[in-house]
Amino acid sequence: MWSDLRKKTQSSQPFYNLTPFHANPLLPQALRDGITQVWFTKSIKTFGDLYKNGVLESFEDLTAKYSLDKKHFFKFLQLKHYIRTEQGGRLLPVTKQPLDDILSRKEELKGLKSYMYIGINSLLEKEGLKVREKWEADLFPNFEDAGWTELCEKAQRFSYDSKHIVTQYNVIHRIYHTPERLHNINQTISQYCPRCKSEVGSLLHMFWSCSQLSSYWETILKTISKITKTNIPPEPRLILLGDTSILPVRGNKIKFIRIALTIASKCIALKWKSEHLPPSSLWLSELTSCIPNEKIMYNLKQRPDKFEGIWDNLIVHLNTVDMAG
Numbered sequence: 573m574w575s576d577l578r579k580k581t582q583s584s585q586p587f588y589n590l591t592p593f594h595a596n597p598l599l600p601q602a603l604r605d606g607i608t609q610v611w612f613t614k615s616i617k618t619f620g621d622l623y624k625n626g627v628l629e630s631f632e633d634l635t636a637k638y639s640l641d642k643k644h645f646f647k648f649l650q651l652k653h654y655i656r657t658e659q660g661g662r663l664l665p666v667t668k669q670p671l672d673d674i675l676s677r678k679e680e681l682k683g684l685k686s687y688m689y690i691g692i693n694s695l696l697e698k699e700g701l702k703v704r705e706k707w708e709a710d711l712f713p714n715f716e717d718a719g720w721t722e723l724c725e726k727a728q729r730f731s732y733d734s735k736h737i738v739t740q741y742n743v744i745h746r747i748y749h750t751p752e753r754l755h756n757i758n759q760t761i762s763q764y765c766p767r768c769k770s771e772v773g774s775l776l777h778m779f780w781s782c783s784q785l786s787s788y789w790e791t792i793l794k795t796i797s798k799i800t801k802t803n804i805p806p807e808p809r810l811i812l813l814g815d816t817s818i819l820p821v822r823g824n825k826i827k828f829i830r831i832a833l834t835i836a837s838k839c840i841a842l843k844w845k846s847e848h849l850p851p852s853s854l855w856l857s858e859l860t861s862c863i864p865n866e867k868i869m870y871n872l873k874q875r876p877d878k879f880e881g882i883w884d885n886l887i888v889h890l891n892t893v894d895m896a897g
């Protein structure tokens with residue numbers, strides 16, 4: 573609805589100086605859940621607060637200005653990536669919207685704006701939406717029909733290992749019993765995430781936006797980026813749903829990236845009720861354990877070259893880690 577409104581009003585620019593940062597339905601749930609509330613209390617209330625003279629400030633500058641927690645660096649990277657994507661792939665300066673001036677001058681209208689944003693926000697979080705609509709509400713922007721169908725089809729054939737296919741299916745179809753879901757069934761069960769204990773354990777929170785997961789995902793994305801020599805952006809659409817259309821690579825690299833990311837989700841599911849993060853070493857050992865079966869599979873198909881194309885970079889990486897260790 574919000575995006576329809578924006579289209580109708582021809583609001584082409586994604587952000588203006590006074591675009592609210594906290595409780596803004598334009599922001600993906602991953603960001604709204606992660607930092608906007610905390611940053612709001614530190615006086616980052618609008619997008620303009622992230623900018624100086626129209627230019628997005630560095631994390632160091634923002635930390636100094638608003639005393640932000642250093643552990644929010646990964647969230648800042650996600651935010652920057654989101655802003656860049658929304659602005660068509662480049663970081664552009666923000667400008668003032670003519671209406672903002674009028675609205676901000678009238679004291680009595682000030683509350684109205686945030687009231688409207690929060691109202692629209694709560695509409696987006698309605699229960700009973702279908703899987704795809706739930707992901708759209710979580711991640712934004714919308715999936716096209718064809719794009720969504722392709723995503724579901726590819727999820728069924730990216731790996732020979734049925735365990736990977738099942739994990740990817742379970743994430744896409746949101747079958748996990750999240751604390752939020754269990755709480756709705758039985759009110760005596762806590763709705764809060766067992767790791768951070770401060771946010772509602774929604775599906776997106778449990779797999780992605782929990783502040784406790786930042787270091788886990790940061791390590792994994794960094795390692796995959798290094799192995800594949802491809803920058804893996806902190807984009808839940810890619811990481812959780814396997815939408816590789818946003819990556820500039822194809823073929824063997826895509827195969828490896830998908831398997832590696834799916835195993836990362838699986839490791840979170842393995843430690844579902846734990847207070848502790850899954851260690852990234854668990855991810856690496858799960859990933860490594862795929863190698864023998866994959867080798868047999870590709871040999872049977874008489875495609876040892878394909879096996880090498882997909883797995884050799886990981887094997888090289890493991891050797892360098894071994895030597896360093």
Ligand SMILES: [Zn+2]
Binds near residue numbers: 766768771784
């Ligand atoms: Zn949490």
